[in-house]
Amino acid sequence: MSPDEDDLVHATQAPVLSAAWAFAGAFWADRDLDAAWLYVDPLLRRCWAQMWLFPLLDVAREDGHDPEAVVEAFTADVPDHDLWPPFARTQLRHADLPVDRETWGVKVNPELIAPDIELVHLMPIPEGGVLYPGETRTAVPLLMRYEDGPGWRLLNFVSPAVPAPGWPPAMG
Incomplete structure (x- = not known):
C-alpha cells in the first residue's frame, strides 16, 4: 500500500475509532454516563434500558411508571426521566473495566460487518503499541x-451482535 493509500485508510477509519473511544473514555475512564450516552445508538439505548428495567417491571409499574414510557425517555440524547439517575448509578457501579486513557485504546482496522456497521476492539495497548499478526489479546467488542x-x-x-429490543432484549 502506498503512503497516500495508507493515509486514506487511516482518514476513513478515524471517525469510527474516535466515536468508539469517545464512548469508552466517557463510560469506563471518566465514569460519566451522560457524556457516554451521546455516543450510544438509539437501538442500544432502548435495549440497555429494557435490560435494566426487565427485572424491575412489577416494581416500576407499582410505582406508577409505564415501562414503555421509561424506555422511550431513555432513548433521548439527554434523558429526562426520574428513573435516569438510578439507572445511571447502577450502570456505572457495574462498569468495572479498568480502562484508562494511557494504557487502553481501540485497535485500528475495524471489521466491516455491514455497509453502516463496523466492529471496533477496545483493548489494553500492547507493549510497544503494536499488535502483531497472529498475536491475540483480550478485547471488548464495540x-x-x-x-x-x-x-x-x-x-x-x-457482543458483536446487533441487539434486539424486547422484554428481555437480546444483546447477543
Missing part, C-alpha cells in the same frame, strides 16, 4: 453503526 447526521455511535458492547 459494535458501531453509522447514521447520517449523528455519525458513528455504539450499537453494542456486550
